[in-house]
Amino acid sequence: MSYRISQIIESFLVYSFGVFASLIVLVIILLVLGYSPLMSLSALLHGGFGTAYNISQSLNQSAIFLLCALAFILPAKSRFYNIGAEGQMYLGALIAFLVGSQLGNFHPAVAITLTALAGFAGGMLWIAVPVLMKVKLQINEIFTTMIFNFIAINLVNWLTAGPLKDPYSYHLQTPPLPPSTWLPVIVSSTELNAGISLSLVLALATYILLEKTIIGLEIKATGFNPRAARALGVKTTFNMLIAALIGAGFAGLAGMIVVTTGSHILTQNFSPGYGYLGIAIAALSNFNPLGAMIASFFYAALWVGGMHLQFLPGKAAIPVQLIYVFENLIVIIVLVVKALSEERRRILSWLA
């Protein structure tokens, strides 16, 4: 028990130190570029947490981040490295839009369920080829899922500029979805929508699947030692297939949430890399779905706060991409600190 507590304290120290060190790097960057760190950081905090409305936006964003993180975590447990969450999210958004736009006359409960299923299916569709190439031909999934990202983005670019374009809009976007498919707002006078509860339930379900069920154990066995698992009668191919398809479905669902909230449209480049950020969040939370809940809220608040930095007056306005840099740096520094602390423990145990 005391070992476990000391472990928790140690990982708390690792994370605090990692975040603190990246904060120092951020302050240095701000100073070098001639921004006021105090003003920028307070705007960042206010933007992310300042008002109930801002918190609701952060929570909405965290739903998308969390689903993208799960899309990496679950397949990774079976040693399938799905870096295609970005593309699967675009496909989920596309299929959800195509199905949802036909559901104007349905009851919202039916319309939303069908749209969500369509989004899930869109994500699964986009991983089908990479996962089949992996299990049938042993082709490395990193490259195939990545290539499918590029195809998905250009596919959505094409459709929103051509066949699906809203003829009455100057922008490259579709007309809005019918209101019956819109995800409901669950706290009045904020923007908080049902996406967050959906994503939290799914993160919990993923945790239970992995930790409390036989199939979860088999998925982990597949990733941990495929040869031994197969010798014990575990269907490794099947497990990888399941883990990859469900994971990609989560990313598709994130796309569905994007098109059924906000302006309720499918637009070009709606994601500035949510799928890749999901990988960063997964790594930050040590591939634990429960940890990913916390990490994705933290990252979403930074993200939403970062949006506010763009609207600071005049010369003080900071491009939001600085937050993307910061969020990647945090994970890299945390991983370095974690590796160093493990090294130290190894040396200590060797001495003792």
Place this chain on the structure above:
Amino acid sequence: MVSIDVVISILRSSISMTVPILFASVGEVYTERSGVLNLSVEGIMTVSAFFALWTTFLTGSYFNGILAGIAIALFFGLFFAFVCVKITVNQLIAGLLFYTLGIAIADFSYRYVLRIAVPIVEPLPPLKLPILRSIPYIGTILFEHNVLVYISFVIPIIMGLILYKTVWGLKIRSVGENPQAADAAGVKVNLIRFLCVIIGAAFAGLGGSYITLGHLGTYVAGGATVAGRGWIAILVAILSGWNPYRCILGSWIFGLGYAIAAELISSYGGSLASSYFFLMIPYIFALIVILVFRKTTRPPAALTVPYKRK
């Protein structure tokens, strides 16, 4: 019916499209031969593409731009090597993080300088080789390019000779195959790996600089500048069996995919929508190439395995 002019035009542009992939893949061969998988090639290329463009825009010198592109890539490679070779963080995860970090840094820098000016340069002028350029067809296809193109076709041969015919190359290969044995023989394993990661990054930087200075003349945010060439370069390194010579052919095949898309856009891409449609071609092409050439040789035995002295 496709006319001969179209074929020549596609082949000519395929040579130019090969260059960034070729530079980066030869670099990645070195990195992976030493036992390190660097997945951040695309990110490094994007950072270098931007800084090469910006430096040339400010100083008016292509040479300075290329130097800046390589310098920032070296810095990036050093950081990656520190994290993965010295600290031994998981190379796959670190590679993905550095990939997004690179794109984020490049996009941020671009937005930051946009307040001052829009960086646009004239692409490097072609250096038409005398005599050779007058060979019918072949002259047009091969010998009317800018200087970086010619360099890119010499580099793999030099790097191949170093890898296979010198003691340095032997050390690199031994470190990637059996680091324990190499260490016992007195080879400084992690020093070699550091150097190979940095060499790989420098070549990725050269490839990235080529995209903006030799080809586009501008920077497009959101990762659309490099547009997957970094990932394809890693693929080429793998599909070529970690052989610098074979990288030439491998890169050219993928370059052809990009060239066909570019030709279709300029001939039939009347609307924005149809040009997006054609932009899917290089990636579908890449999937087909993976399927056809998937049987490769065995990877370096110690690839992605960090080395620590016991």
